[in-house]
Amino acid sequence: xxxxxxxxxxxxxxxxxxxxxxxxxxxxxxxxxxxxxxxxxxxxxxxxxxxxxxxxxxxxxxxxxxxxxxxxxxxxxxxxxxxxxxxxxxxxxxxxxxxxxxxxxxxxxxxxxxxxxxxxxxxxxxxxxxxxxxxxxxxxxxxxxxxxxxxxxxxxxxxxxxxxxxxxxxxxxxxxxxxxxxxxxxxxxxxxxxxxxxxxxxxxxxxxxxxxxxxxxxxxxxxxxxxxxxxxxxxxxxxxxxxxxxxxxxxxxxxxxxxxxxxxxxxxxxxxxxxxxxxxxxxxxxxxxxxxxxxxxxxxxxxxxxxxxxxxxxxxxxxxxxxxxxxxxxxxxxxxxxxxxxxxxxxxx
Amino acid sequence: xxxxxxxxxxxxxxxxxxxxxxxxxxxxxxxxxxxxxxxxxxxxxxxxxxxxxxxxxxxxxxxxxxxxxxxxxxxxxxxxxxxxxxxxxxxxxxxxxxxxxxxxxxxxxxxxxxxxxxxxxxxxxxxxxxxxxxxxxxxxxxxxxxxxxxxxxxxxxxxxxxxxxxxxxxxxxxxxxxxxxxxxxxxxxxxxxxxxxxxxxxxxxxxxxxxxxxxxxxxxxxxxxxxxxxxxxxxxxxxxxxxxxxxxxxxxxxxxxxxxxxxxxxxxxxxxxxxxxxxxxxxxxxxxxxxxxxxxxxxxxxxxxxxxxxxxxxxxxxxxxxxxxxxxxxxxxxxxxxxxxxxxxxxxxxxxxxxxxxxxxxx
Numbered sequence: 001x002x003x004x005x006x007x008x009x010x011x012x013x014x015x016x017x018x019x020x021x022x023x024x025x026x027x028x029x030x031x032x033x034x035x036x037x038x039x040x041x042x043x044x045x046x047x048x049x050x051x052x053x054x055x056x057x058x059x060x061x062x063x064x065x066x067x068x069x070x071x072x073x074x075x076x077x078x079x080x081x082x083x084x085x086x087x088x089x090x091x092x093x094x095x096x097x098x099x100x101x102x103x104x105x106x107x108x109x110x111x112x113x114x115x116x117x118x119x120x121x122x123x124x125x126x127x128x129x130x131x132x133x134x135x136x137x138x139x140x141x142x143x144x145x146x147x148x149x150x151x152x153x154x155x156x157x158x159x160x161x162x163x164x165x166x167x168x169x170x171x172x173x174x175x176x177x178x179x180x181x182x183x184x185x186x187x188x189x190x191x192x193x194x195x196x197x198x199x200x201x202x203x204x205x206x207x208x209x210x211x212x213x214x215x216x217x218x219x220x221x222x223x224x225x226x227x228x229x230x231x232x233x234x235x236x237x238x239x240x241x242x243x244x245x246x247x248x249x250x251x252x253x254x255x256x257x258x259x260x261x262x263x264x265x266x267x268x269x270x271x272x273x274x275x276x277x278x279x280x281x282x283x284x285x286x287x288x289x290x291x292x293x294x295x296x297x298x299x300x301x302x303x304x305x306x307x308x309x310x311x312x313x314x315x316x317x318x319x320x321x322x323x324x325x326x327x328x329x330x331x332x333x334x335x336x337x338x339x340x341x342x343x344x345x346x347x348x349x
Numbered sequence: 350x351x352x353x354x355x356x357x358x359x360x361x362x363x364x365x366x367x368x369x370x371x372x373x374x375x376x377x378x379x380x381x382x383x384x385x386x387x388x389x390x391x392x393x394x395x396x397x398x399x400x401x402x403x404x405x406x407x408x409x410x411x412x413x414x415x416x417x418x419x420x421x422x423x424x425x426x427x428x429x430x431x432x433x434x435x436x437x438x439x440x441x442x443x444x445x446x447x448x449x450x451x452x453x454x455x456x457x458x459x460x461x462x463x464x465x466x467x468x469x470x471x472x473x474x475x476x477x478x479x480x481x482x483x484x485x486x487x488x489x490x491x492x493x494x495x496x497x498x499x500x501x502x503x504x505x506x507x508x509x510x511x512x513x514x515x516x517x518x519x520x521x522x523x524x525x526x527x528x529x530x531x532x533x534x535x536x537x538x539x540x541x542x543x544x545x546x547x548x549x550x551x552x553x554x555x556x557x558x559x560x561x562x563x564x565x566x567x568x569x570x571x572x573x574x575x576x577x578x579x580x581x582x583x584x585x586x587x588x589x590x591x592x593x594x595x596x597x598x599x600x601x602x603x604x605x606x607x608x609x610x611x612x613x614x615x616x617x618x619x620x621x622x623x624x625x626x627x628x629x630x631x632x633x634x635x636x637x638x639x640x641x642x643x644x645x646x647x648x649x650x651x652x653x654x655x656x657x658x659x660x661x662x663x664x665x666x667x668x669x670x671x672x673x674x675x676x677x678x679x680x681x682x683x684x685x686x687x688x689x690x691x692x693x694x695x696x697x698x699x700x701x702x703x704x705x706x707x708x709x710x711x712x
Contacts, residue, residue: 140688
């Protein structure tokens with residue numbers, strides 16, 4: 001007799017529904033939103049394969065995957081940082097502005113003649129400081145996360161405007177070499193590549209996975225999202241206050257890294273970059289199955305969410321639609337997933 | 350000794366009480382900041398505080414400040430009501446852009462853009478589109494129960510794309526004198542935007558404060574479920590508030606864009622959501638919801654436009670303005686936080702407790 005049966009006396013399985021539910025008993029219901037993401041991904045790939053494949057080249061290929069990762073590496077890093085914040089039930093609206101600030105600051109530091117390593121570290125630290133500022137405001141001064149991060153968003157944009165209102169070109173040889181470095185596989189049309197920003201993004205994803213699912217800190221992050229002001233994790237002997245400051249610092253640091261990656265991608269800094277990038281990051285997290293109310297979600301789902309986001313852009317470009325359609329589509333997809341979340345949440349209750 | 354000291358002490362304590370009441374009023378520091386800023390600007394730029402009458406119109410820097418306050422005041426009016434219900438509306442800037450885009454595109458396509466009927470239709474269309482945007486936000490928040498900042502953020506970002514669709518990615522410009530009047534006309538010598546903003550302010554204030562609506566909003570902000578159980582139609586009321594906020598944002602967009610008559614979907618209303626939130630916060634309304642002060646919005650809006658002007662008068666680059674706004678917003682939020690109050694109280698107590706008891710008697 002198992003422990004389960006002691007607690008809950010077995011009822012006779014009469015209906016088909018009942019039997020089906022028992023068969024699915026081993027299935028983790030928290031995986032449902034992620035399944036939705038994977039299904040969406042599969043449908044989009046299917047549509048792409050159907051519409052855009054030619055006799056010689058398949059749409060679904062290593063080339064597509066590598067291009068998606070290269071083009072969206074900064075977004076993956078942003079979304080991973082955002083996952084930490086959203087898991088605690090918070091939000092970080094500052095990340096897009098931080099990306100712009102970091103890009104301009106990097107460009108300015110290169111112009112000032114600072115060495116590559118110093119510039120890269122300083123760039124990331126700018127993000128860390130912005131995140132720390134939000135964390136302190138949220139935890140110590142009890143300001144709502146969206147107001148604290150909105151204030152930092154404008155702080156970062158204002159600072160970016162102070163650095164320069166023009167686009168600054170980055171022509172440091174070391175930085176250019178880093179941007180150009182890649183390993184190419186295959187030949188001709190089917191060739192694909194690995195580059196530095198892609199590796200950084202994947203490393204961030206792996207680190208986040210380990211931290212969230214295999215550490216005490218990760219458990220605290222999930223616990224904070226339980227919606228009881230950290231009461232439960234306090235009882236568990238974890239540290240809610242410190243954790244809350246840390247998640248914003250992590251998100252800020254990720255925004256710093258993303259700023260560096262975006263600068264690598266565009267080889268310049270501009271004060272108007274990243275407007276709306278916070279929506280992109282939040283959309284990727286939500287599409288990836290993390291609940292906005294906190295407490296439930298998987299960082300690997302966020303990775304899938306970024307892929308969906310990237311595919312939307314590819315499909316819009318292949319259809320020849322104007323670029324502003326992208327914004328509308330992202331909004332619509334975010335809307336769809338947010339509504340889906342609500343439906344699932346209501347079902348569960 | 351205590352006999353002689355007693356009457357003096359009561360008078361002093363009554364004075365202290367009044368002083369305490371004044372300084373603890375939510376608007377004390379905003380008013381002090383506004384007067385201080387105005388005086389500083391006056392000192393830095395002679396003639397700043399002069400108001401003259403020219404051609405029957407009021408002229409002067411102060412009049413310009415009032416004119417510039419009109420847009421943030423209109424936005425803040427809607428925002429304040431939304432915040433009272435415990436929500437937030439991040440989409441106001443995008444709604445401004447959409448409304449102006451729709452109005453001007455309609456005018457552009459019309460046979461005679463200067464025809465009064467056409468202009469009125471254009472204005473009505475703009476307002477209706479704003480209300481529609483608000484209805485979308487309201488449905489998300491009130492019916493689906495999605496967090497307000499996410500619900501409105503969808504429109505905040507997607508809205509600019511929609512405005513671009515409306516203008517076909519162009520900057521639509523039209524010439525229509527009657528429409529232009531909304532932004533640059535005068536009524537009894539007072540600039541039109543000021544008149545529109547103040548009339549709207551009075552209408553909203555009367556509707557909210559002379560009916561039970563304001564109390565309903567506050568009760569929803571304190572506890573949605575409890576107020577529903579108490580008989581407040583919380584869903585319908587919340588929805589209405591977002592519709593009002595959308596329509597007011599559209600009005601702000603028309604007033605803001607009318608002087609130039611150009612619908613630039615990418616830039617109209619950019620960062621205006623921060624302005625609106627700031628005006629609400631500066632006006633003494635806490636962002637947690639449950640309590641709101643409309644009167645404070647007038648001070649807050651004036652303070653915001655004075656701050657913008659001060660940046661120029663003190664010869665700082667105008668692109669640094671968002672920086673100062675963010676610093677002010679952070680400072681006000683931190684100053685209002687219970688943590689800081691508790692910290693100050695603790696240090697004050699420590700300061701009072703530390704000196705000899707003799708000093709306490711003297712005080």
